[in-house]
Amino acid sequence: MKLVNKKIKNYTQIFHLFTEEEWIKTSKNFNKNISTFFSGKKHEVFINAQEEGIAYFIGLGKEDLALFEVQQVALKFSQTYKEKILPLPTLVVGDFINERQFEEFVKGLLIGTYNYPFEKTHPFWNAKFELHFENLSQKKLDFIRRKSEAISNGQITCQEWLNKPANLKKPDTFSTYLKNLSKKYDLKYTSFNRKKCEELGLGAYLSVNQGSAYEAAFTILEYKTAAKNAKTFGLVGKCVLFDTGGISLKNPDNMHYMKSDMGGATAVLGTLIYAAEMQLPVNIIAILPITDNAISEKAFLPSDVITAYNGKTIEVLNTDAEGRMILADGLSYLSKNYKTDILIDIATLTGSSVRMFGDTCGALFSNNEELKNLMIKTGDKTNQKLWNLPLWDIWKENIRSDVADIKNISMKPIGDCIVAAKFLEQFIENHPKWVHLDIAGVAFGNVGYAKEKAATGFGVQLLADLIENYH
Numbered sequence: 001m002k003l004v005n006k007k008i009k010n011y012t013q014i015f016h017l018f019t020e021e022e023w024i025k026t027s028k029n030f031n032k033n034i035s036t037f038f039s040g041k042k043h044e045v046f047i048n049a050q051e052e053g054i055a056y057f058i059g060l061g062k063e064d065l066a067l068f069e070v071q072q073v074a075l076k077f078s079q080t081y082k083e084k085i086l087p088l089p090t091l092v093v094g095d096f097i098n099e100r101q102f103e104e105f106v107k108g109l110l111i112g113t114y115n116y117p118f119e120k121t122h123p124f125w126n127a128k129f130e131l132h133f134e135n136l137s138q139k140k141l142d143f144i145r146r147k148s149e150a151i152s153n154g155q156i157t158c159q160e161w162l163n164k165p166a167n168l169k170k171p172d173t174f175s176t177y178l179k180n181l182s183k184k185y186d187l188k189y190t191s192f193n194r195k196k197c198e199e200l201g202l203g204a205y206l207s208v209n210q211g212s213a214y215e216a217a218f219t220i221l222e223y224k225t226a227a228k229n230a231k232t233f234g235l236v237g238k239c240v241l242f243d244t245g246g247i248s249l250k251n252p253d254n255m256h257y258m259k260s261d262m263g264g265a266t267a268v269l270g271t272l273i274y275a276a277e278m279q280l281p282v283n284i285i286a287i288l289p290i291t292d293n294a295i296s297e298k299a300f301l302p303s304d305v306i307t308a309y310n311g312k313t314i315e316v317l318n319t320d321a322e323g324r325m326i327l328a329d330g331l332s333y334l335s336k337n338y339k340t341d342i343l344i345d346i347a348t349l350t351g352s353s354v355r356m357f358g359d360t361c362g363a364l365f366s367n368n369e370e371l372k373n374l375m376i377k378t379g380d381k382t383n384q385k386l387w388n389l390p391l392w393d394i395w396k397e398n399i400r401s402d403v404a405d406i407k408n409i410s411m412k413p414i415g416d417c418i419v420a421a422k423f424l425e426q427f428i429e430n431h432p433k434w435v436h437l438d439i440a441g442v443a444f445g446n447v448g449y450a451k452e453k454a455a456t457g458f459g460v461q462l463l464a465d466l467i468e469n470y471h
Contacts, residue, residue, distance in 0.1 A: 011091040011130070012053040013123075017105055019063045022096040030057075043073055045081070045338040055280045060097065060105075068383035070101045071108035075261040079448045082122060089128040102133055103144045110152035111457070112243055116163040117451050118156055150277035151464060154270035155457040161266045162444065162455035166242040168410070171290050173216040174241060178219060178288075185276035188222035204308040205329040208322045209291040211246060211299025217290040218329070223272055227281035233439060233467055234340035236330040238323045238347030239265035239288040246293050246319030247301055257453060259356040261323070263443030264347040265290075268461025282467055285338045287328035289375075293319070305404045308334050310427055313404035321408045322330025323349045324420050335429035342371065342470070346437040352416035354441040361385035362458070363438040365421040371433050375466065384462035386437065 009140035018026070025042030031048070034057060047054065060073055078238045092109065094102030100256060105441035109439035113122040120126065131141045161169060161177075161415030193400040194216040197206050202218055209216045219239075244250060250258065265288045277285055296337040300306070304316040306325070310332040314325070327345050335343065361379070364386035372388055379386040395418050398410035406426060410419045421436045442458040 011128075013086060013090040014053065014054060015090070015092045015109075016096070017092070017102070018055050018057065018096050019060045019065070019093050021063050023059070026096055026433050029056065039072060042050075042069075043076060045077060047084075050145060055245060058100065065101070066383075066409075067100055067104045068105040068381070070097075071111075072383070074108025076110050082113055084342065085123050087123040089130075090123060091130050091132055093132045093133070095134040098161040099133065099136065099144075099287035103148065104129075106131065106144060107151055110148055111155055112448075113152075114156050114159055114453065116160065118160050118263075123295070141251050142308045148218035150274045151461060153277060154272075154274040154464065155460045157273055158266040158460050159455035159457045161269065162260050163265055163450075164259065166292075169241050169259070171212070171217050171241060171292065172353040174239075174290060175217045175219065178221065178269075181273075181414045182221060185223070185273070187225070187276065188220075189218040190222075192216065194217040199334075200306070200309065200333075202309050202329045202333065203306050204218075204314060204325045205234075205289045205291070207300040207306045207316065207327050208246075208293055208303065208319075211294045212292050213294065213296065214292065219288045219290055220334075221272060221284075221286040221288070223275050223282075223284040223286075223423045224277070225281045225283055230281050230283050231341045231470060232283040232285065232339065233470075234334045234338060234343040235268045235284060235286045235463070236327055236334060236343075236345040237265035237286065237288050238262065238327055238345075238349065239290045240289065240326070241292045241325060243293045243320070243322065244295055246295060246322060248318045248320040249295065249432060250320060251300035257444060260444035260453075260455065261293075261348050263439055263455075263459070264345070264349075264437075266455070267346050267439070267443070267463060270457070270460035271463040271467065274460065275467060278468070280468055282470075284467070285334060285340060287330040287334050290329045291326065293322045307429065308429060310336065310429065313401075315401040315404040315407045317407050317411070318409045321420070323347050324408060324423050327424055331424060332429055333438065335427075335431050340431070340434045342435070344435045344437065345424065345430045346439060346463070346464070348440040348443050349438045350417040350420050350440055352418075352420075353438040354403075356417065357387060359441050359445045361387045362442050363417050363421075364388045365391050365436040365438075366434060367425070367428075368433045368435075374470070375435055375437075378466045378469075379462055382461040382465050384442070384458050386418065389418055389421070391425060393420060395419055399423055406445040414457075421430045 018040040020040040040059040044059035048055040243261040
């Protein structure tokens with residue numbers, strides 16, 4: 001095994017990354033026999049094991065590969081070979097690709113180690129794991145590693161909590177975790193119990209929570225920077241830990257997947273972790289209205305009329321439209337009590353968005369054209385794609401009520417994801433830069449690390465990239 005640089009001979013496990021074009025240029029520097037089995041094509045892997053060590057040759061395909069595709073190659077490699085990779089000093093060599101591709105590869109390599117339940121027992125996390133890139137300083141290499149670990153920590157946390165079975169993520173358990181996380185990252189933690197929520201008038205949230213056997217936990221997490229003139233982002237993540245549908249009971253065939261109904265909250269959580277670990281010069285106010293949607297003698301009923309935090313009344317026609325109820329209070333509380341430059345809510349909200357887009361993209365709604373276009377661009381960049389849908393006022397006609405200001409669903413069997421967005425718009429208190437993301441079809445689905453549907457981590461890289469690069 002002939003290595004390009006003498007400095008990397010001290011490692012017993014080496015990953016060499018190549019595009020097809022770069023392999024043609026540099027293959028002469030390696031054992032000629034390797035070219036018989038390796039050409040640099042996308043997802044191609046050749047393992048050269050010799051007495052002095054093991055070299056993995058990993059193909060990235062064409063040079064114009066999108067950055068998210070490089071991450072996908074790394075993730076698939078990591079998932080496929082993680083049981084074969086040894087806990088030995090490991091080096092990732094990116095001399096033959098560009099710096100951005102190298103960074104994305106390292107991200108994918110770390111994220112691909114995830115399996116539920118996650119423990120950092122993988123060689124990448126415990127053995128000596130170093131990066132090598134010609135002409136890059138050690139300071140820059142350390143930054144790439146730090147950034148890659150931050151985004152993988154955020155996304156893996158998102159996946160981990162979404163994958164937990166219902167009995168392991170009760171409201172008190174999740175709240176304890178958030179308290180400890182806040183101490184670790186110096187976040188300001190505030191949580192309102194049922195009595196406090198009643199005092200504040202968080203009626204829409206409480207309507208869902210009143211059927212629960214667990215205490216309310218309307219939770220606010222605040223990340224603050226010392227940087228002057230920093231932008232402030234308001235994030236609201238739907239946090240229904242398990243959704244039975246309430247009195248409007250869901251079909252039991254796939255109800256076990258309803259442990260995934262906190263996908264918006266876990267995306268926000270992962271984003272907070274990334275911001276804190278990278279010490280981003282921004283402020284983030286995150287609201288997680290934590291509850292389950294349970295059936296009990298106290299559960300809210302179809303035909304109930306609820307008064308939300310902002311004073312608007314809601315006629316409940318379907319208790320399985322609970323997500324928009326808790327988001328309504330989350331949005332109005334955040335808007336009335338904090339000044340934010342951008343307001344985003346993200347939720348596994350409607351079956352309508354699943355039927356419309358499947359697992360190809362999330363549904364995007366925004367009242368700001370510039371922000372809408374930026375969200376789409378960021379989605380394309382991170383491969384957490386979004387498609388814009390309208391917020392025309394004609395849809396508001398479908399939720400007018402005879403006994404309240406609005407109904408929580410339309411009785412028409414069309415466009416429920418649009419109706420839900422139009423419902424939420426009534427609670428943003430005229431915020432000029434608002435985004436609603438319905439990620440019901442993309443937060444939980446087919447993944448490479450599990451036989452059944454599981455958490456994809458959707459939303460973390462999307463929000464992290466947006467927040468980090470917004471000016």
